[in-house]
Amino acid sequence: MEQAEKIQSIVERYSSGKSSLIAVMQDVAQEFGYLPEEVLQDVARRIEVPISTFYSLATFYKSFRLEPIGRKHVCVCVGTACHVRGAERVVDTLERELQIRAGETTKDGNYTLETVNCLGACALGPLVTVNGEYFGKIDQKKTARLLKQLRSQVEADGGEAGAADGGAS
Amino acid sequence: MKITPADLEAIRGRMEPLLAPRSDHREDAGRGKRLDLLVCAGTGCVSNNSLKVKTALEKELEKHQLQDDIRVITTGCNGFCANGPIVVVKPDDIFYQLLTEEDVPHLVEEHFLKGRPVERLMYRLAENDAPIPRMREIPFFGKQQLIALANRGLVDPENIDEYIGLGGYRALAKALTGMTPEAVIQEIKASGLRGRGGAGFPTGRKWEFCRNAPGEEKYIICNADEGDPGAFMDRSIVESDPHALLEGMLIGARAIGARHGFIYIRGEYPLALERLTQAIEQAHDYGLLGEDILGTGFSFEITVSKGAGAFVCGEETSLIGSLEGKLPEPRVRPPFPAQSGYMGKPTNINNVETWANVPHIINRGAAWFSSIGTESSKGTKVFSLVGKVVNTGLVEVPMGISMREIVFDIGGGIPDGKKFKAVQTGGPSGGCIPESLLDTPVDYESLAQAGSIMGSGGMIVMDENNCMVEVARYFVSFTQEESCGKCSPCREGTWHMKNILTDITEGKGREGDLELLEKMGRLIKDTALCGLGNTAPNPVLTTIRYFREEYEAHIRDKRCPAGVCKALIRYLIDPEKCTGCQACFKNCPVNCIAGERKKVHVIDQSRCIKCGMCHSVCNFDAVRIE
Numbered sequence: 001m002e003q004a005e006k007i008q009s010i011v012e013r014y015s016s017g018k019s020s021l022i023a024v025m026q027d028v029a030q031e032f033g034y035l036p037e038e039v040l041q042d043v044a045r046r047i048e049v050p051i052s053t054f055y056s057l058a059t060f061y062k063s064f065r066l067e068p069i070g071r072k073h074v075c076v077c078v079g080t081a082c083h084v085r086g087a088e089r090v091v092d093t094l095e096r097e098l099q100i101r102a103g104e105t106t107k108d109g110n111y112t113l114e115t116v117n118c119l120g121a122c123a124l125g126p127l128v129t130v131n132g133e134y135f136g137k138i139d140q141k142k143t144a145r146l147l148k149q150l151r152s153q154v155e156a157d158g159g160e161a162g163a164a165d166g167g168a169s
Numbered sequence: 170m171k172i173t174p175a176d177l178e179a180i181r182g183r184m185e186p187l188l189a190p191r192s193d194h195r196e197d198a199g200r201g202k203r204l205d206l207l208v209c210a211g212t213g214c215v216s217n218n219s220l221k222v223k224t225a226l227e228k229e230l231e232k233h234q235l236q237d238d239i240r241v242i243t244t245g246c247n248g249f250c251a252n253g254p255i256v257v258v259k260p261d262d263i264f265y266q267l268l269t270e271e272d273v274p275h276l277v278e279e280h281f282l283k284g285r286p287v288e289r290l291m292y293r294l295a296e297n298d299a300p301i302p303r304m305r306e307i308p309f310f311g312k313q314q315l316i317a318l319a320n321r322g323l324v325d326p327e328n329i330d331e332y333i334g335l336g337g338y339r340a341l342a343k344a345l346t347g348m349t350p351e352a353v354i355q356e357i358k359a360s361g362l363r364g365r366g367g368a369g370f371p372t373g374r375k376w377e378f379c380r381n382a383p384g385e386e387k388y389i390i391c392n393a394d395e396g397d398p399g400a401f402m403d404r405s406i407v408e409s410d411p412h413a414l415l416e417g418m419l420i421g422a423r424a425i426g427a428r429h430g431f432i433y434i435r436g437e438y439p440l441a442l443e444r445l446t447q448a449i450e451q452a453h454d455y456g457l458l459g460e461d462i463l464g465t466g467f468s469f470e471i472t473v474s475k476g477a478g479a480f481v482c483g484e485e486t487s488l489i490g491s492l493e494g495k496l497p498e499p500r501v502r503p504p505f506p507a508q509s510g511y512m513g514k515p516t517n518i519n520n521v522e523t524w525a526n527v528p529h530i531i532n533r534g535a536a537w538f539s540s541i542g543t544e545s546s547k548g549t550k551v552f553s554l555v556g557k558v559v560n561t562g563l564v565e566v567p568m569g570i571s572m573r574e575i576v577f578d579i580g581g582g583i584p585d586g587k588k589f590k591a592v593q594t595g596g597p598s599g600g601c602i603p604e605s606l607l608d609t610p611v612d613y614e615s616l617a618q619a620g621s622i623m624g625s626g627g628m629i630v631m632d633e634n635n636c637m638v639e640v641a642r643y644f645v646s647f648t649q650e651e652s653c654g655k656c657s658p659c660r661e662g663t664w665h666m667k668n669i670l671t672d673i674t675e676g677k678g679r680e681g682d683l684e685l686l687e688k689m690g691r692l693i694k695d696t697a698l699c700g701l702g703n704t705a706p707n708p709v710l711t712t713i714r715y716f717r718e719e720y721e722a723h724i725r726d727k728r729c730p731a732g733v734c735k736a737l738i739r740y741l742i743d744p745e746k747c748t749g750c751q752a753c754f755k756n757c758p759v760n761c762i763a764g765e766r767k768k769v770h771v772i773d774q775s776r777c778i779k780c781g782m783c784h785s786v787c788n789f790d791a792v793r794i795e
């Protein structure tokens with residue numbers, strides 16, 4: 001489907017009016033992996049809501065991203081249960097090894113590192129998810145092992161070359 | 170198909186023999202006939218591959234042609250998350266834990282072909298203790314009393330007939346055909362049910378305000394945007410028994426006079442969302458949602474809205490703002506949502522657990538419900554018991570039980586022989602309760618007196634290796650980040666508190682900091698606009714109140730007694746214990762460990778970044794924190 005058609009079909013799913021803006025944005029994020037500016041511009045035009053409104057919502061809520069996501073989306077749960085079991089050390093290790101801060105994506109587009117406030121699987125804490133797959137009871141040692149595994153996967157998938165277009169398609 | 174109350178009973182009759190193996194009292198009657206294997210498919214167990222165990226079970230049973238006699242059923246969260254994946258065999262009530270696919274062939278052959286339950290896969294209190302075969306005899310379950318979680322682990326959440334078979338929607342039929350809306354409200358009022366989302370406002374009175382508010386159009390909302398980190402009560406209820414929530418809302422809608430409801434569910438809960446959507450579809454198919462429900466003329470629709478990640482949405486007026494597509498900033502109350510809520514219409518908000526209690530109260534009566542609990546706090550409360558506790562999981566206990574019973578009897582105490590330090594209740598805006606107050610009964614007033622709150626039910630246990638100053642910093646960082654920024658006490662106040670606490674953890678604390686924190690904390694509590702700000706200082710105030718010496722050690726002696734705060738600790742290698750295995754040497758990310766094979770290693774303190782990797786990789790406990 002063409003981009004314009006995709007956008008039209010999302011917009012048509014909801015009744016007009018402000019109350020469905022968040023749902024529209026969630027569907028855009030689902031479709032494109034993040035909220036690309038040109039898509040938001042297009043949506044804003046179609047439903048006649050200023051782009052500034054979208055921007056204000058997108059930056060208030062945690063789950064919206066304005067940039068594409070890396071091919072490995074590494075998410076560390078820093079909810080209280082994970083925190084008291086040492087999640088911060090896991091974040092430190094990942095930040096140091098990937099040379100990015102939580103919330104950032106590596107320049108080659110291979111990794112996005114994020115923290116999340118609770119995944120609700122506290123028995124497995126500290127918990128890391130990579131593209132939705134769970135890695136529970138993780139410590140620095142296991143984090144290092146996990147990174148090694150991810151690196152070899154990225155390499156096998158063609159590494160940087162294939163990541164040039166990030167999450168956008 | 171649109172069903173009537175008589176059809177409900179017919180479905181129940183049809184389901185009864187099918188569900189018989191799951192009722193405990195039929196333990197012997199069902200034996201030898203048919204077994205149900207209840208596989209936990211809550212988020213915790215699924216993350217631990219319980220669905221693979223399920224598939225393996227089905228395959229193996231088929232291989233032995235047992236599939237007609239032994240059914241495999243996926244249920245919602247069993248609660249004992251620490252020991253997942255879990256399978257419970259009904260009617261025998263045999264509890265198997267920590268299962269893997271590899272265990273399945275042996276299990277099927279031994280238990281289901283030869284009739285010899287497998288002890289190796291059963292629960293034990295300690296490694297060398299005798300196994301405890303039956304679920305109800307395991308102490309974790311023993312002291313629990315289930316109301317909101319009555320069907321947990323018993324019902325297939327994706328099958329409405331099972332819910333009906335276990336008595337579901339009977340309360341709705343009763344409320345619609347045998348009670349006036351006023352009588353429903355009276356029953357809820359008499360039961361003493363209070364809001365389970367945090368503040369504990371009496372539910373019946375809240376409903377009454379909304380019913381009596383002028384206006385034809387009214388709304389009800391279920392807050393399922395469980396924002397407290399370390400809490401998953403609502404997720405579990407929605408995952409394990411979504412129809413209980415729908416039934417509670419239907420009864421509430423009828424009592425209040427609402428035709429439309431919303432469920433605002435957290436975006437990070439994909440499984441719960443899926444089950445909920447499915448449950449709504451099934452309820453629609455039976456005409457339990459929509460027009461003319463059960464042929465009584467009552468109509469009700471539910472819309473599901475997915476949250477986008479904002480803690481402040483736990484506040485009623487913020488949540489309403491979010492549903493309206495606005496920034497979720499709280500506003501001044503009054504007017505309360507009961508007068509002016511969604512789109513300016515009278516609106517009633519309750520959280521998932523509150524709604525899930527409602528059908529039970531209607532079915533069994535206010536007198537039964539109010540016989541459980543304490544004078545002012547009736548019924549039960551669901552807690553997610555997490556952190557440094559052996560039996561991590563979800564528990565439902567009668568109000569009035571002591572913290573000690575929850576942490577030690579149900580929770581099994583602290584792992585690895587460590588010492589208990591504190592338990593934090595009420596999420597990031599709750600307080601930390603020390604050992605001296607462990608006998609505090611769990612009710613709204615006692616918790617408030619201890620400086621904490623009931624909150625929605627997060628209960629985080631901490632041991633001697635947790636630094637209370639650092640924990641306070643963690644919570645305030647959380648609330649500061651989640652503060653919407655509308656009112657200055659919360660926006661500026663939490664920011665300053667966070668900075669002062671960060672300074673203390675980095676060894677830059679000053680005399681007078683504690684007094685300043687206390688003063689600011691009280692001020693923020695008194696002046697912030699909404700519940701988020703009103704409670705944000707709680708973790709700081711309670712930790713100063715109960716762990717003052719720990720703060721003073723940081724400020725005066727520049728020492729972190731728990732060995733957590735990086736700026737105040739050193740990693741040292743114990744020459745007595747070091748075997749020279751080179752594990753730390755190889756793994757140190759900054760190569761600051763020197764040492765040859767089989768010789769004692771040494772850390773170069775000037776280059777050490779205190780990442781703790783050496784401590785984590787050492788197999789001989791030779792790296793210590795000073």
